[in-house]
Amino acid sequence: MKNLWLILCAVVFGCMSVKAADIEVADAFVQIVPHNTKSAAAFMIITNNSDKDITLLSAQSTIAKSTELHQHIHQKDGMTKMVQVPQILIKAYNSTDLAPGGYHIMFINLLKPLTEGQEVSFSLHFSNGEVLQLKGVKVLRAQTQHSHH
Ligand SMILES: [Cu+2]
Numbered sequence: 528m529k530n531l532w533l534i535l536c537a538v539v540f541g542c543m544s545v546k547a548a549d550i551e552v553a554d555a556f557v558q559i560v561p562h563n564t565k566s567a568a569a570f571m572i573i574t575n576n577s578d579k580d581i582t583l584l585s586a587q588s589t590i591a592k593s594t595e596l597h598q599h600i601h602q603k604d605g606m607t608k609m610v611q612v613p614q615i616l617i618k619a620y621n622s623t624d625l626a627p628g629g630y631h632i633m634f635i636n637l638l639k640p641l642t643e644g645q646e647v648s649f650s651l652h653f654s655n656g657e658v659l660q661l662k663g664v665k666v667l668r669a670q671t672q673h674s675h676h
Pocket of ligand 1 (some may be wrong): 568631632633
């Protein structure tokens with residue numbers, strides 16, 4: 528019954544905070560890339576405090592036409608590219624980093640360009656029924672690192 532209550536709580540009452548019963552999200556931020564007004568990526572650390580593996584199934588936002596789970600993969604030619612993934616695993620009593628160069632949440636076809644310092648909200652939907660509403664996530668500008676153009 529505990530799980531049923533969690534699902535009701537999340538779906539009907541929307542009362543989950545950034546820390547739900549099993550899942551905790553820390554250090555969330557959204558990164559924008561100069562001259563790219565069409566898409567942005569969100570990064571964070573997701574911790575699973577339960578004794579069962581949990582997967583992140585989807586993310587939803589109202590800032591973009593679609594919000595997808597992505598991963599960067601390294602290709603044989605040394606380049607990296609982004610691919611959509613169906614889910615992101617967070618193992619029992621473990622954390623998964625969504626970080627530049629790896630897993631991230633991708634906002635595609637932004638309805639309005641994001642600006643540095645802006646705060647955005649989005650939600651994360653997990654396989655155990657938990658829904659985390661992230662609010663006030665800061666938009667940061669990407670560091671100009673060794674970019675391959
Ligand atoms: Cu991406």
